[in-house]
Amino acid sequence: MAEKRRARDYQQAETERLSRWEKWRRTSSKSLKKALSEVKGLSSYLVLWRRDIRSIEGKFGTGIQSYFSFLRFLVLLNFIIFILMFSFVILPTIIPTFGLFNSTIAYIPPKNDICTIYKPSGNKGLVYFYTYLKDLLSGTGFLEVTSLFYGYYSIDAVWISIMRYNLPLAYLLATFAYLALSFLWIVKRSVEGFKHNLVHDADPFQSYCNKVFAGWDFCITDPNAARLKHRSLQYELQMDLQEEKLKQKIAERRMEEKLRIYSLRIFINIFVIAILSGCFYSIYRVTVFSQENSNDIGNANSQVNLLVQYLPSMVITLANFIAPLIFAFLIKFEEYTPAFEIKLTLLRCVFVRLANIGVLLFSLWSQISDCGSDKCKPCGYNYKLYPCWESDVGQEMYKLMIFDFIVILAVALFADFPRKLLVTHCSCKLVQWFGHKEFEISDNVLEIIYGQTICFIGTFFSPLLPAIATIKYFIIFYVKKIVLIHTRKPAARPIRASSSNFFFLVVLLIGLLLAFVPLGFSIARIPSSKACGPFRNFNTSWEVIPDTILQFPTGLQQFLFGISSEAFAVPFFVILCIIMFYVIALARAHKRVVEQLREQLVLVRSDPTLDSHNKENFRVELIFLGTSCNCNKVWLYQATHMQEMCP
Amino acid sequence: MGNKQTIFTDEQLDAYQDCTFFTRKEILRLHGRYYEMAPNVVPMDYTKDPDVKLPMQLIINMPELKENPFKERIVSSFSEDGEGSLSFNDFVDMFSVLSEMAPRELKAIYAFKIYDFNTDNFICKADLEKTLNKLTKEELTEEEITLVCEKVIEEADMDGDGKLGFADFENMISKAPDFLSTFHIRI
Numbered sequence: 015m016a017e018k019r020r021a022r023d024y025q026q027a028e029t030e031r032l033s034r035w036e037k038w039r040r041t042s043s044k045s046l047k048k049a050l051s052e053v054k055g056l057s058s059y060l061v062l063w064r065r066d067i068r069s070i071e072g073k074f075g076t077g078i079q080s081y082f083s084f085l086r087f088l089v090l091l092n093f094i095i096f097i098l099m100f101s102f103v104i105l106p107t108i109i110p111t112f113g114l115f116n117s118t119i120a121y122i123p124p125k126n127d128i129c130t131i132y133k134p135s136g137n138k139g140l141v142y143f144y145t146y147l148k149d150l151l152s153g154t155g156f157l158e159v160t161s162l163f164y165g166y167y168s169i170d171a172v173w174i175s176i177m178r179y180n181l182p183l184a185y186l187l188a189t190f191a192y193l194a195l196s197f198l199w200i201v202k203r204s205v206e207g208f209k210h211n212l213v214h215d216a217d218p219f220q221s222y223c224n225k226v227f228a229g230w231d232f233c234i235t236d237p238n239a240a241r242l243k244h245r246s247l248q249y250e251l252q253m254d255l256q257e258e259k260l261k262q263k264i265a266e267r268r269m270e271e272k273l274r275i276y277s278l279r280i281f282i283n284i285f286v287i288a289i290l291s292g293c294f295y296s297i298y299r300v301t302v303f304s305q306e307n308s309n310d311i312g313n314a315n316s317q318v319n320l321l322v323q324y325l326p327s328m329v330i331t332l333a334n335f336i337a338p339l340i341f342a343f344l345i346k347f348e349e350y351t352p353a354f355e356i357k358l359t360l361l362r363c364v365f366v367r368l369a370n371i372g373v374l375l376f377s378l379w380s381q382i383s384d385c386g387s388d389k390c391k392p393c394g395y396n397y398k399l400y401p402c403w404e405s406d407v408g409q410e411m412y413k414l415m416i417f418d419f420i421v422i423l424a425v426a427l428f429a430d431f432p433r434k435l436l437v438t439h440c441s442c443k444l445v446q447w448f449g450h451k452e453f454e455i456s457d458n459v460l461e462i463i464y465g466q467t468i469c470f471i472g473t474f475f476s477p478l479l480p481a482i483a484t485i486k487y488f489i490i491f492y493v494k495k496i497v498l499i500h501t502r503k504p505a506a507r508p509i510r511a512s513s514s515n516f517f518f519l520v521v522l523l524i525g526l527l528l529a530f531v532p533l534g535f536s537i538a539r540i541p542s543s544k545a546c547g548p549f550r551n552f553n554t555s556w557e558v559i560p561d562t563i564l565q566f567p568t569g570l571q572q573f574l575f576g577i578s579s580e581a582f583a584v585p586f587f588v589i590l591c592i593i594m595f596y597v598i599a600l601a602r603a604h605k606r607v608v609e610q611l612r613e614q615l616v617l618v619r620s621d622p623t624l625d626s627h628n629k630e631n632f633r634v635e636l637i638f639l640g641t642s643c644n645c646n647k648v649w650l651y652q653a654t655h656m657q658e659m660c661p
Numbered sequence: 662m663g664n665k666q667t668i669f670t671d672e673q674l675d676a677y678q679d680c681t682f683f684t685r686k687e688i689l690r691l692h693g694r695y696y697e698m699a700p701n702v703v704p705m706d707y708t709k710d711p712d713v714k715l716p717m718q719l720i721i722n723m724p725e726l727k728e729n730p731f732k733e734r735i736v737s738s739f740s741e742d743g744e745g746s747l748s749f750n751d752f753v754d755m756f757s758v759l760s761e762m763a764p765r766e767l768k769a770i771y772a773f774k775i776y777d778f779n780t781d782n783f784i785c786k787a788d789l790e791k792t793l794n795k796l797t798k799e800e801l802t803e804e805e806i807t808l809v810c811e812k813v814i815e816e817a818d819m820d821g822d823g824k825l826g827f828a829d830f831e832n833m834i835s836k837a838p839d840f841l842s843t844f845h846i847r848i
Contacts (some may be wrong), residue, residue, distance in 0.1 A: 015680065015741075015750040015753070015754040016741065016750070016752055017682040018681075019676065020679060020680050022676065022680055039779075044679075048678065048684075051684055052684065055684055055686070068847065072847075154783060170827065221812070221816060222809055222813045222816060223813050223816050223817050223837060224837045224838065224839055224840075226789070226792060226793065226796065226809070226813055227772065227792075227833070227834065227837060227838040227840070228828075228834070228837045228838075228843050228844065229796060229838040229839070229843070230729070230730065230796060230843060231843045231844065232729060232843060232844055232845055232846045233843075233846065233847060234728055234729075235724050235725060235727070235728060236728070237728055239728075240728035244730075244796070244797060244798045244800075245800075246794050247797055248796075248797040248800045251793075251797065251801065251805070251809055252801070252805065255805055255808055255809070258808075387797050424695065482738040591846070612819055618820075659690070
């Protein structure tokens with residue numbers, strides 16, 4: 015501290031000698047920094063769940079805390095998406111219904127075509143009460159005609175005083191906007207972790223130095239957590255040493271061993287693919303069955319109908335639960351190193367979860383575009399079964415989301431709490447062997463990413479879905495927190511905070527990119543329903559955009575057509591490739607410089623002509639140069655080492 | 662903010678704000694924590710720069726430090742008199758370096774001091790063994806400890822002298838992805 019004060023006094027003495035301009039600059043930058051830190055302090059009070067996450071960090075370490083921070087990020091993301099959809103799509107439809115600002119709705123009269131016949135049931139007349147419950151759970155009936163689903167927005171334009179608000183265009187652009195916003199936000203958050211992984215790829219840093227010097231989490235204040243941390247560090251180090259021995263053993267494998275293991279791996283991979291195809295096929299059949307039977311009006315009021323409607327969700331959840339167990343069992347036979355085992359199992363689980371949604375959507379589309387025996391001739395899609403197919407897809411997404419939520423709550427209530435009660439009060443050996451449930455971070459994260467992918471896909475078909483997702487994740491935060499505090503013990507094998515943050519965001523990004531595919535397909539390929547929705551008068555939803563562009567002045571039109579033509583796209587792509595290659599070459603050059611500097615260090619050490627003081631300076635400067643290749647700027651470093659660095 | 666507080670003069674608070682990463686409020690709160698550890702010894706009025714130091718025993722019983730295996734080393738590294746007692750300046754300095762806002766380089770300097778048990782400006786094999794034992798509560802076998810120490814020195818020692826100088830340590834820490842998130846204490 016005394017050194018810092020001396021440095022500060024030295025700096026202040028220096029400023030006396032500077033020009034007035036410099037003085038003013040320095041004082042203003044100082045006061046700006048102070049003001050910014052005050053604002054930051056105040057705004058930290060606005061951060062959601064600040065105290066909860068801190069207490070979790072203190073008790074369970076940074077690995078589990080990263081899960082809860084991720085959950086908070088998803089709540090915020092969904093909230094912002096909802097605000098976006100609300101202000102551009104839902105608000106303009108609400109304003110005319112209350113007649114504010116002298117607004118009216120413009121409808122284009124329907125063409126009296128067979129394609130435009132759409133009679134949602136809407137529960138007219140006297141119905142049993144449980145029909146309302148059933149409708150709430152499955153999105154049919156009275157919910158189908160509300161603003162929850164796409165079918166409600168059968169509006170062509172909204173006149174607010176004299177301005178014309180083009181709702182179809184707004185709907186489509188809001189969809190693109192929320193996708194772009196999510197993409198940019200996720201990429202921005204993951205850039206930190208990516209930079210690290212890219213530059214330090216050569217040094218496998220899941221290793222000893224990191225564990226020894228950065229292993230103890232200084233935030234831990236709870237004695238139980240400290241004890242667990244000690245044990246987990248010990249476990250990690252022992253595992254690493256074992257892995258070393260295993261690697262040596264692998265290197266010494268003989269030819270026959272290798273052959274045996276590789277053929278076993280191929281066999282197991284084929285088996286995994288077989289399981290996956292089994293899952294996908296069953297989801298396909300169940301979806302087809304569910305769609306066929308739930309459209310049968312005769313069954314409309316029976317409880318069985320609800321079960322049939324939820325069948326795809328149940329099968330998907332079952333597949334998501336069983337497949338990881340099978341993978342975890344199989345991977346033991348493949349004899350990989352423990353670190354690779356974890357990665358491969360995670361990869362397979364991610365694939366299963368995301369591909370299941372893809373298969374569901376694919377089977378829905380095969381039903382909608384089922385054009386055998388001329389069912390789609392007049393309209394381009396199966397208009398008899400699906401007069402308003404976007405609402406149907408929206409309903410499926412809604413059902414998936416509700417069922418996912420119910421399952422998470424049910425597992426917490428009926429599996430975790432009873433298990434804890436059993437383990438603490440019953441001391442028979444079988445129950446004790448079962449033990450406390452560990453908080454598996456990766457499983458929980460995949461769960462919420464699965465829910466978020468559904469939200470990304472479903473928001474186009476159901477604009478209120480992000481609001482439901484926000485509320486769902488909000489409640490899940492508290493449920494998981496209570497479950498964590500009361501029932502589970504932290505995992506013995508810890509997941510590191512840095513790599514796990516990056517991993518969560520990468521998987522979320524994969525989910526988002528996966529969402530682009532079905533959305534792109536629905537918007538651009540499948541003809542939009544003629545009976546409902548804002549795109550009734552267009553062939554496909556995408557057509558709104560070329561339509562609007564044709565109304566622009568000719569100059570702008572030509573410019574926009576020019577951008578989308580090949581004459582522009584191909585050179586643009588080539589330039590992007592060149593930039594990418596340049597950046598990769600730069601990164602490689604930096605790595606080589608670091609290597610060379612390292613070799614120089616060893617030489618300097620053994621150089622007899624330099625005296626020790628100069629050697630120390632030279633060494634420090636070389637290392638400083640090496641680290642500044644990673645762009646670190648240090649002023650305080652210099653301030654506290656001024657005696658050594660200054661001549 | 663305009664609060665009338667009489668613990669520090671404005672110049673003192675400005676100096677603290679410049680030399681640490683804390684705001685006015687946080688410095689006052691830190692003074693509160695320092696005071697409540699020994700209300701009989703620590704004065705409420707710091708305007709005259711009183712020379713008061715608290716012994717190590719009191720500081721390592723703070724809830725933030727109690728469970729930390731390196732608590733004695735942390736307190737000794739920030740103590741100016743070498744016996745582990747901290748004045749208020751040292752106390753604030755310690756938490757400032759360990760706060761979220763301190764840069765990696767600064768934390769590396771103090772981390773080196775903490776892990777250097779025999780204070781010879783090198784982290785040698787004996788220091789590493791002590792570190793490991795503190796981390797795992799002496800549960801590792803002799804052979805495992807030797808192996809891990811060898812691995813650490815192999816990874817981090819760049820000039821081949823068999824121990825880690827500050828330059829080696831800092832280079833290694835700059836590549837450790839978890840260092841910033843674990844080497845911080847919230848107060």
